[in-house]
Structures are given as structure tokens and as C-alpha cells.
Amino acid sequence: MFKFMMGCLTCAVVAQGAGAQGPGESGGQKISRAGSATASPGPAAYFTGEVRVEPVFPVTSSINASGGLVTFQPGARSAWHTHPAGQHLVVTAGVGLTQEWGKAVQEVRAGDVVWCPPGVKHWHGASPGTGMSHLAITGSVEGRNVDWLEKVTDEQYASR
Numbered sequence: 001m002f003k004f005m006m007g008c009l010t011c012a013v014v015a016q017g018a019g020a021q022g023p024g025e026s027g028g029q030k031i032s033r034a035g036s037a038t039a040s041p042g043p044a045a046y047f048t049g050e051v052r053v054e055p056v057f058p059v060t061s062s063i064n065a066s067g068g069l070v071t072f073q074p075g076a077r078s079a080w081h082t083h084p085a086g087q088h089l090v091v092t093a094g095v096g097l098t099q100e101w102g103k104a105v106q107e108v109r110a111g112d113v114v115w116c117p118p119g120v121k122h123w124h125g126a127s128p129g130t131g132m133s134h135l136a137i138t139g140s141v142e143g144r145n146v147d148w149l150e151k152v153t154d155e156q157y158a159s160r
């Protein structure tokens, strides 16, 4: 359980609120009301700058992916990382940056959707001058959905 919680971007928080059953698993529809989820700061070990993570939906026995709304203040970003089952990012607000290892930094804006394939090293975050929020939909393998690597240096962040 410790490894699971340490390795997971949003699911530790999601698991707290979800109980034993996920949405739909009790046999009926479930509506999670706006603002009812508890947001957490992105841990300093895995993020640079001010980051807020709000759980949106947990892994269930039906769908092996969790959702989290991540908000990065200007200049904030994740560390380099990979996802064992991949990740969809739906940019919901602002202007962000993302980069795959060995490739150029790319700008993303509200409405853009990014697919991060399994095992591909990357990072994502805000642009220097404008914050960014994205919905992260992340698949899990045996309860793990992210493998964290080194921080993104200021030089790497400013390299575009």
C-alpha cells in the first residue's frame, strides 16, 4: 500500500474518498458534487512550483483509469516521469508546456488533448507566464500509474 500511494499522482486521495466501491459499482448512478473533492498540493518531491491536485474519479473494477484535475501556477511543472499504462491529458484552462524526452518543448492550450504513451518519459506543466489546468486520465498497472524520475531543471524548462 505504501508503494501504491507513493507512486500514484492522484489515486491516494481518490482512494480515500471512494470507499470500497467506485461509481456505478453499487448498482446505481453516482453523482459527485462539484467542490466536494478534497484537493491536495502536488508533493515537492515530484513537482516544481505551486501545483494543486483534485481527485475527479477513481479506478474501478470496470475502468482501470483514474482522473485528476491538476492546476499548475505559472512556472510550475511535474518532474520527468513515465506511466506504465499511458495517460490522456485534456487541457481545461490556460497555457501549458509539455515535453517528451529528446524532443522539443511544446505549448498546449485549453481544449488541446495530449496522449502520453506507456513508458515514454515526459513532463507537463504551466507556461512561464500563464497557469494551466488539465484533466489527467491515467491508466494503472497493478495499482501503479506513474514512475517518477528527476526534476525538470530551469534550463530544460526554458529550452524552447
Ligand code: MN
Binding pocket: 081, 083, 087, 116, 122, 123, 124
Ligand atoms: Mn504524465
